[in-house]
Amino acid sequence: MGEGVKALLAKPIKLADQVAKQSGSGQCLRPECKDLRARAEKLAEVLRQAARAELYERPAERIVAGTLQALGKAGGMSARCFESHSRLRRFLTFNPVSGFPRTLALLDTAIEDVAWLIRISSPRADADANGADDDADLRGLPNIAQNEPILFLIWDHIARLHTGSLAVRADSASTLASLARDSPHFSKLIVEEDGIAPLVKLLKEGTDDGQEAAATALGFLGRDEGSVEKLLHAGVCSVYSAALKEPPMRVQAAAAEAIASLAHQSPRCQDLFAQNNAVRHLVGHLAAGTIQEHSRYSVGGSSTRHAAPPPPEHMRSLHSVVLASTPSMLPGVSGYSSNEPPNSSEGSNGRNNQTQSAAAGRTTTSRVTAPPPSRPQLSSNGSSGRGPRETEDPATKAHMKAMAAKALWKLARGHPGVCKSITESRALLCFARLLEKGDDGAGTHLQYYSAMAIMEITRVAEHNLALRQSAFKPSSPPAKAVAEQLLSIVRKGEYDDLLLLPCITSLGCLSRTFTASETRVIGPLVRLLDDREPPVAKEAIVALTKFACTENHLHVNHCRAIVDDGGARHLVQLVYLGDELQIEALILLCYIALHVPESEEVAQAGVLAVLLWASKQGQLVQDLRVERLLSDAKGRLDLFQSRGSII
Structure with a gap:
């Protein structure tokens, strides 16, 4: 509601009074002038009423503009009747009677629009004390909005x-x-x-x-x-x-x-x-009920610090293995706090009452429902103990996790600061856990959002050395957990699965984090080159190229692993027949020829022949990446392989 609209009402009020005065003059002999005067007086009345109300500014501006237009035409009609000419000239003046009905209709429209503006801008007087509003229907359609x-x-x-x-x-x-x-x-x-x-x-x-x-x-x-x-x-x-x-x-x-x-x-x-701090709260919702090490995401209150550790879980999943290899948190230390204060009943008691309060809380909880001992219960802000989260239905909890994962995905895209906050909060462990098992009603959506979040984080880490070294170092349990789940999904190779493409991309972005002995990544990616859908094959080629490129300090090891797994043969076929995959496959073949030109598998696959053929194809050599690599790759193969080995 705007105060500036009241200043706009001064002009139409003045003009309406002027029209009413002129139309009510004794010099106006036509009976239509009386109707014009009545309309002008009514309009001036509702305009003054509007000036005393708190108006909704946007429709008020349009309605005032329309009212001024109507009053302008009405003023012209009344002025012609008011001019002091002789009686004969007044009757001969061009002021057709047919113009009055149209002018009167414009004034009626203005009156209705101003009255509607007052109605919508004022609270209902008949609303009851409980807040129920009988104004459930639309309060009339203004003429100004007919179009x-x-x-x-x-x-x-x-x-x-x-x-x-x-x-x-x-x-x-x-x-x-x-x-x-x-x-x-x-x-x-x-x-x-x-x-x-x-x-x-x-x-x-x-x-x-x-x-x-x-x-x-x-x-x-x-x-x-x-x-x-x-x-x-x-x-x-x-x-x-x-x-x-x-x-x-x-x-x-x-x-x-x-x-x-x-x-x-x-x-x-x-x-x-x-x-x-939106990232902190989103990670807290994602972690609640997902991993046991929840205190990194929650309030460092007394209930969290003094709660007894849960019994060990059987080592049946990746989650258990990762937690077993992760150092336990120091007692009394809050690793991921929130702005929420501790529970007032706990904060007001002294040290001697904390044990009794905790025991009473456990007794009361056990009467309502006994949570499984292997997973501590989390409140809405991530702290342990029964809270509002426990009253929510499973579908709502699953939807909350899915939306939290989606928000983290979008926030992490191309933003090193957000990615750093996510990885430091150990959210990677949450994503790995969710990729492994999903969550109740959220199903594929939650897993898909988790995979996309990992993909965006790894894309940033690919070009950010500090993030790559801190979040994805080979000895990091969360990084191991994420890599294991990415490999598991790529091994399945199900294109209908929404997770496959982002997982392939993530593995490619993490290519610089794998050690020389970590050769198990190459095989699943190479197998995706064999009779696969073009999007999958293209993403796999791009990922393998990141392993084989010169910027990767283990490029020789990775190129040798690609050849050993039969990648050269698949790439030769894709260069010849791959259509949209030709350029990407040719670039990867060039890197293999540069780094392992002495390989017998490369010679048997006919890589030199395909490079010679590609150098004569205009649509391939126009690509700047191909032009830079192709001549060097041919030279290396000519140097290391005999003509007799060329098929």
């Missing part, structure tokens, strides 16, 4: 966000979220009509339904750079980060999904979310 009814619908619901009860505001936010989801045009209209501010306010102060709807709607509004800038100016990053800390979980999930959407649209959002 674009959806604009009226947006105006009406934005006005409800300002003036309605909490229930009405939640319903309007849900409607705006649906409109923004359906069309980018509707989303842009909501932003242009000042719908961001009331949605942000509802996200801060509304009911659970209202906060969820507001979080969803704001996430759909960031469809372009201009809209994202307005969202950032409204402070949505800090509001979303705060929403991740407070239950209920469905609001947290909606906030996480919106974070993913905004981070996808703008790199600035990545920075602001990182500054507001």
Whole structure:
């Protein structure tokens, strides 16, 4: 609601009074002038009433403009009747009677539009004490919105966000979220009509339904750079980060999904979310119930510090093996804290009462439901003990994890700072665990988002030495866990599986982290070259090229492993028949010829012949990468292989 609109009303009020005065003059002899005067007086009345109200600015500007146009025509009609000419000249003046009905209709339209503006800009007087609003139906369609009814619908619901009860505001936010989801045009209209501010306010102060709807709607509004800038100016990053800390979980999930959407649209959002500790809270939701070493993601409260360690889990999974090789945390140290204070009942008791409180808490918990001893229960902020998280249904928990993984994926894309925060929080172990088993109702979506997050982190690590050395050093248990799961998925080689392509990409980006003895990675990638779908084969070739390129300090070992696993034979076929794969396969063959030209398998596969053939193909040698490598590769093969070995 804007104060600036009231200044706009001064001119139409003055003009309406002038029209009423001229039309009511005794010099106006036509009976239509009386109707004109009545309309002008009515319009002046509703305009003064509007000046006393808190108006919704966006429709007010359009309605004032239309009112001025109507009053301008009415003033022209009344002025012609008011001019002091002789009686004969007044009757001969061109002022057709047919113009009056049209002018009167314009004034009626202006009156209706101003009355509608007052209705939507004012709280309902008949709303009951419980916040129920009888104003469930649309409050009339203004004439100004006849050509674009959806604009009226947006105006009406934005006005409800300002003036309605909490229930009405939640319903309007849900409607705006649906409109923004359906069309980018509707989303842009909501932003242009000042719908961001009331949605942000509802996200801060509304009911659970209202906060969820507001979080969803704001996430759909960031469809372009201009809209994202307005969202950032409204402070949505800090509001979303705060929403991740407070239950209920469905609001947290909606906030996480919106974070993913905004981070996808703008790199600035990545920075602001990182500054507001969104990464910490997202990792906390991802870790809750996923791994046992949850205190790295949670509040360092007394319940976490003094809780007894859970009984050991049987060594039946990768998760167990990794945890067994990870040093346990020091007692009394919080590895990943939150802004939430410890439970007040625990903080107020002294050291002597902590044991009794813990024992009483365990007794009370056991009466309600006994959690399995192998997994400590986590609250919504990641701390142990029964909390709001335990009251959530499994589907909501699974959806929360999926949205947290999706948000981390989008935040990590091309951002070294976020990737560093994620890897330092040991979230890699969470991703490895989720890739291994998924999670309840989230299924493939959670695994896919986890795989994409790993892919983005490894892409950044490929070009960031510090991140690569800290997060993916060969002795790191989380790095081992991630590599093991990536290899497991690549070994299966199921193209219908959404996880295959990002896992191949991740292995290629990690090519510089594998040791000389780690040759088990090459074989699964080489097998993907044999009669595979083009996207899979291309991604496998790109990954193998990162192992074989000169920048990889173990390129000779990797090239020899590729040849030993039959890669040269597959690549020769792809250069001849691969169509869109020709250039990528030829580049990898050039690296193999440069680094292991003495190999008998290379000679038997006919690599020199295919290089000679490729040098005569214009569409291949035009690529700058091929032009740089091809001549050197032919020279090396000519030097090391005899003519007799060429097939």
